[in-house]
Amino acid sequence: MTRTIDDLPPAVRSRYPYRSRFVQVNGRRMHYVDEGPPDAPPVLLLHGNPAWGYLWRDAVPPLLAAGLRVVVPDQIGFGLSEKPHTHAVHTLDNHTANLIALIDRLDLRGVTVVCHDWGGPTGLGALLSRPHRATAVAVMSTWAWTTPSSAFHRSVLPWRMMHAPLVGPYLLGTRAAMPGRGMYLSVVDRSRFAEESQEAYTTVLGDADERTLTWTWPRSIPIGLPSDTTGARFRWLEEGVRALRLPATVLWGREDEVFPSDVFAARWHEIWPHAEGTHLVTGKHFLQEDSGTEIGHLLADFATRATRAAHDPGAAR
Amino acid sequence: MSALPIVEPAANRPTSHRGVPLLTEPSVGHYPEFRAFLARTFGLDTDRIGGPGLLSVDGRFYELVFLGRSGTPFPSGVEIHALLPGLEPLDEDVADRDLWAVLEWLVDGVGGEWSAEDLVTTGRIYRVPAAEQK
Numbered sequence: 141m142t143r144t145i146d147d148l149p150p151a152v153r154s155r156y157p158y159r160s161r162f163v164q165v166n167g168r169r170m171h172y173v174d175e176g177p178p179d180a181p182p183v184l185l186l187h188g189n190p191a192w193g194y195l196w197r198d199a200v201p202p203l204l205a206a207g208l209r210v211v212v213p214d215q216i217g218f219g220l221s222e223k224p225h226t227h228a229v230h231t232l233d234n235h236t237a238n239l240i241a242l243i244d245r246l247d248l249r250g251v252t253v254v255c256h257d258w259g260g261p262t263g264l265g266a267l268l269s270r271p272h273r274a275t276a277v278a279v280m281s282t283w284a285w286t287t288p289s290s291a292f293h294r295s296v297l298p299w300r301m302m303h304a305p306l307v308g309p310y311l312l313g314t315r316a317a318m319p320g321r322g323m324y325l326s327v328v329d330r331s332r333f334a335e336e337s338q339e340a341y342t343t344v345l346g347d348a349d350e351r352t353l354t355w356t357w358p359r360s361i362p363i364g365l366p367s368d369t370t371g372a373r374f375r376w377l378e379e380g381v382r383a384l385r386l387p388a389t390v391l392w393g394r395e396d397e398v399f400p401s402d403v404f405a406a407r408w409h410e411i412w413p414h415a416e417g418t419h420l421v422t423g424k425h426f427l428q429e430d431s432g433t434e435i436g437h438l439l440a441d442f443a444t445r446a447t448r449a450a451h452d453p454g455a456a457r
Numbered sequence: 458m459s460a461l462p463i464v465e466p467a468a469n470r471p472t473s474h475r476g477v478p479l480l481t482e483p484s485v486g487h488y489p490e491f492r493a494f495l496a497r498t499f500g501l502d503t504d505r506i507g508g509p510g511l512l513s514v515d516g517r518f519y520e521l522v523f524l525g526r527s528g529t530p531f532p533s534g535v536e537i538h539a540l541l542p543g544l545e546p547l548d549e550d551v552a553d554r555d556l557w558a559v560l561e562w563l564v565d566g567v568g569g570e571w572s573a574e575d576l577v578t579t580g581r582i583y584r585v586p587a588a589e590q591k
Binding site for chain 2: 227228296297298300301302303304305306307308309310311313314315317320321322325356359365366367
């Protein structure tokens with residue numbers, strides 16, 4: 141049976157009160173919400189591991205209030221989208237192709253692409269593949285290169301141990317460490333997260349077999365080892381984003397320990413000297429949990445200006 | 458807390474037992490040293506797809522079923538099955554403790570930068586019951 145937002149616990153539904161929609165992408169069923177006027181400038185909000193569209197719930201209202209169209213997909217393998225068990229489905233290239241298919245199927249034009257975590261490598265790969273459809277780009281707690289990698293991702297304790305052979309399927313699959321304790325440890329206001337959000341992430345990844353992507357995606361992060369599987373794709377990504385001259389903005393969590401702002405936000409500014417920011421907000425890796433509304437206002441202002449500038453270059457400011 | 462797993466000869470596999478899959482790892486070579494340890498321990502370099510590996514934990518038996526995948530060195534993956542007599546259901550708590558003991562044995566056996574101590578610390582951070590009981 142296909143679950144929708146209406147099938148989720150009332151507390152989750154009330155915080156994400158949007159209509160479930162589905163679209164077939166790259167051979168899989170993707171869940172998304174699509175709110176606001178269909179002819180308004182679209183903003184595409186992309187999440188990573190192990191989240192789903194719910195992560196953006198507090199950012200959506202300010203974007204809608206600004207008159208924008210908001211499209212929020214659940215990456216295949218997460219949320220209310222299809223969750224293939226076969227690990228070979230979950231390559232970076234397949235996930236990028238999923239988003240390209242979404243952009244094509246919805247015929248998004250003049251889109252502002254907003255990237256968090258794996259929403260970065262996948263969303264930027266999609267943007268580079270469909271550059272004529274994008275107006276602007278925003279990044280937060282994400283990356284698109286091989287070096288520097290995150291010290292957190294290079295360390296055995298706990299990150300590499302968590303997804304090591306056999307340990308990964310147990311700790312992240314059987315024991316659901318990522319949507320459970322993992323997210324809890326990566327927000328600032330943990331009691332609020334436990335009260336308002338935890339259930340939303342665990343309820344959509346209820347069975348061990350549904351959590352395959354939570355331990356296969358960490359294995360796709362290049363950290364300079366011979367076993368890296370995505371180095372070539374990330375080199376292509378870096379070359380591509382360096383050449384991008386779209387309006388860009390950088391938002392980051394002050395307390396981010398996974399992608400520290402002094403390394404990763406700074407790197408985005410080196411790649412995009414024209415980018416706005418860094419807009420620092422309260423937040424660790426899942427900064428939307430602590431500062432979702434503030435992020436929504438920052439994105440609404442940025443997307444509105446970028447769209448206006450695209451239509452009237454003389455009015456960029 | 459379960460005892461240290463013991464590598465058993467295939468001849469010790471108990472008769473009239475069935476396998477209950479507990480864990481599937483499709484990519485044991487994600488860190489190649491894990492594949493090397495399993496190949497070394499169960500003689501897989503020379504045997505390729507032969508019989509499964511056998512472990513016992515406190516007298517309970519676990520089978521390691523090795524998987525092959527085109528284009529990937531063997532074994533590409535491994536399933537861990539609990540061996541249970543006849544139609545007896547799985548005792549999930551016991552199997553979970555034993556599985557954790559197997560993971561500690563595995564990580565320690567791989568060695569180098571991998572240690573059971575770090576596994577236990579990781580398990581405690583993420584509140585894995587078997588790790589918290591240690």
